[in-house]
Amino acid sequence: MLEYRGVTKKFYKRDAEVVALRNVSFKIDEGRFVSVVGPSGCGKSTLLNLSAGLSMPTAGEVLYKGKQVTDINTQLGYITQRDNLLEWSTVYDNIVIALRIRRMPRQKQKELADYYLNLMGLTDFAKHYPMELSGGMRKRASLARTLIYSPELVMMDEPFSALDAHVKGMMHEELLRVWELEKKTILFITHDLTEAITLSDQVVVLSARPGTVKAIIDIDLPRPRDPFLLQTTPEFIEIYHRVWELLRDDIRKSEAA
Amino acid sequence: MSDRSIPLSTVKKDDVLLEHKINPVAVRIRLIAIRLALFAVLLALWEAGVRYKLIDSFFTSQPSMIFQRLYEWAVGGQLVQHVPITILEAFLGFVIGTAVGGIVGFIFGWFEKVADLLDPFIIAIYSLPKVALAPLFILWFGIGIETKIILTATIVFFLVFYNTYAGVRDVSRELVDIVRLMGAGTLQVLWRVVLPSAMTVIFVGLRVSVPYALIGAVVGEMMASNRGIGFLLTNSTGQFDTAGAFAALVLLVIISTFLNGMIVALEKYLLRWKKTQR
Known part of the structure; x- marks a missing residue:
């Protein structure tokens, strides 16, 4: 890929x-x-x-x-650390922005938006502005906004x-x-x-x-x-240690620099 | 530059925890009542001070005379003759200055190279007190309404230009990238992201510009004209008519408040997403 x-x-x-x-x-x-x-x-x-x-x-x-x-x-879809939602648009308008850019018919936009709002548990917040959302909800909105155009x-x-x-x-x-x-x-x-x-x-x-x-x-x-649950299993811990061993020196190096 | 001249009432107060439940409408009504009472007391003191010869009416006039003068102007046709002129000058100057300042600011913000190239020129003109251009404008455009409109537009231009420029510069690069990956072309990026994103800052410029628009119009009128509120002002003081001078100031306050109210209403609508802040 x-x-x-x-x-x-x-x-x-x-x-x-x-x-x-x-x-x-x-x-x-x-x-x-x-x-x-x-x-x-x-x-x-x-x-x-x-x-x-x-x-x-x-x-x-x-x-x-x-x-x-x-x-x-x-x-491609791109999700950044800052969620970069459009503060001036409602959650719904944020989620359909890619579809609007691609000039998808309104009805189709609505169907997709409803599906992803539901999937991300945001249906009740469709008309809210990003400023009214919690950190987690904002993340879910930015995820929905990306998934909706199926990159x-x-x-x-x-x-x-x-x-x-x-x-x-x-x-x-x-x-x-x-x-x-x-x-x-x-x-x-x-x-x-x-x-x-x-x-x-x-x-x-x-x-x-x-x-x-x-x-x-x-x-x-x-x-x-x-x-x-996964994070407490022995298998997980074993892998964690293996990767940590690899990383440790480099983290020290970048800290010292 | 953009922080000053913003009305006190728009400074955001944090929500504080209160000991008792309050009724916001009642609180508001009481606040307005107290303000009106305070205003009435000040006027009464002024009036009384003049009547009991504590203050010289020649310098300060008195409220009753000022209202009397306003009434005379209203009846005598001076209001209709002078007020619309000033409003028209301020309004047209404001619109032209905003349009040109907005467009130029947008271009500067979007095309960094243009900004780099022209930056020193803009700074040089910016640091010039714009009213100093009035005599030249009178020479070029005469003593009619054009000079006042252009003077106002010049003042407003720089305020709007700078805020628009800063607003466009501040747009998140990441957000622009995200939207481009969604397939947006330049026009869509500008329309859907850059313009709305810059709007907050642009409005700061607009709101600061309102009182400045009146400065342009009134200063222009005071320097050379036979119409407008600035003319009323100089004409009144020229005849030692302090009541007339104060009456002209009252008119300016009313107009300025009215214009500012229009901008605030427009801002409330366009930036409504901000008002829902928790």
């Missing part, structure tokens, strides 16, 4: 060259839930911008369904990192439930190891800057998963 082949990305900060990613190669198969973890500043978000065609690699290539990404990739691949950039622990746990449940239902391909960026292992089929570990792939770990935990 999505493949990075020897991707290097450099930026320039005044005269200094900053290498965000160096020779990154991995791929994401269709229908898989893949997380990328790494210390802060390891170029995780750069990966997303490259796949979206918002910026181009300095070297190497990004392939989407076997074709090189050279322009904005409108097959083939959903990129999530630390979507839950601003939520408190309990709400975060509930969002994990929610996301897994919806993902089982829709079977989207998901590329999930996070610095939270527990989150990455709980949700994913595969975890890609990046090193400190310049970001390179340190390891790709398959998470063979059974599905469907219950995030709260």
Whole structure:
């Protein structure tokens, strides 16, 4: 579905060259839930911008369904840490924005919106403005807004990192439930190891800057998963320790830098 | 620049926990009653001070005379002759200044290169007190209504321009990217995201502009004209008619309040999502 082949990305900060990613190669198969973890500043978000065609690699290539990404990739959905809802529009209008952009007939918009409002438990809040919603509800609204236009691949950039622990746990449940239902391909960026292992089929570990792939770990935990129960099982803890060992030195390095 | 001149009543008060239940309507009515009483007391003191010769009426006039003068103007046709002119100048200047300032601000905000290129010029003109342009405008456009409209428009332009520019600059890049990934072209991004997102800041500019629009019109009239409230003002003081001067000021306050009310109403409607804040 999505493949990075020897991707290097450099930026320039005044005269200094900053290498965000160096020779990154991995791929994401269709229908898989893949997380990328790494210390802060390891170029995780750069990966997303490259796949979206918002910026181009300095070297190497990004392939989407076997074709090189050279322009904005409108097959993707993008969910960011800040939910970026349109504050001036109601929840309903927020959710259908992609459909309006694509000029879908009103009736069809309404049907889809009703389905996703219901799926995300937002039916009673359709006429509310984002400011009236709790943090969790805002997240569910931004999820609904993305899923509604059925992008083939959903990129999530630390979507839950601003939520408190309990709400975060509930969002994990929610996301897994919806993902089982829709079977989207998901590329999930996070610095939270527990989150990455709980949700994913595969975890890609990046090193400190310049970001390179340190390891790709398959998470063979059974599905469907219950995030709260899963996190106390010996299997989970074993994987957690393995990934943590890989990450520890790099986190130290990026902290020292 | 944009924070001042905003009415006190729009400063947001946090909801505080109260010991007792209150009836908001009753509280509001009582507040208005007290305000009216305060106003009445001040007028009464003023009037009494003049009548008992504590204050010299020549300098301060007195409320009864001011109302008398307003009544005379209303009956004598001066109101109809002068007030609409000032409103028209302020209004047209405001509309033109807002339109041009909004469009130019939008272009500057969206095309960073244009902004970088022209920035020093704009700063230079911005730092100029705009009323200093009045004599030149009179030379160029005469002493008619055009000069006042252009002066007003120039003042309003910069206020709206700067706020629009800042508003467009502040639009979340992420949000723009998200919407582009949904398939939106440039026009859709501008219409659905940038414009509404900048609207909050643009309105700050609009609200600040209202009193300034009147400055443009009145200063223009005071410098050269034979019509308008600014003319009434200079004409009254020229004849040592303080009651007339105060009457002109009362008219200005009424007009300014009215124009401001219109902007607030428009803002309430366009930015209604903000009012639902918990």
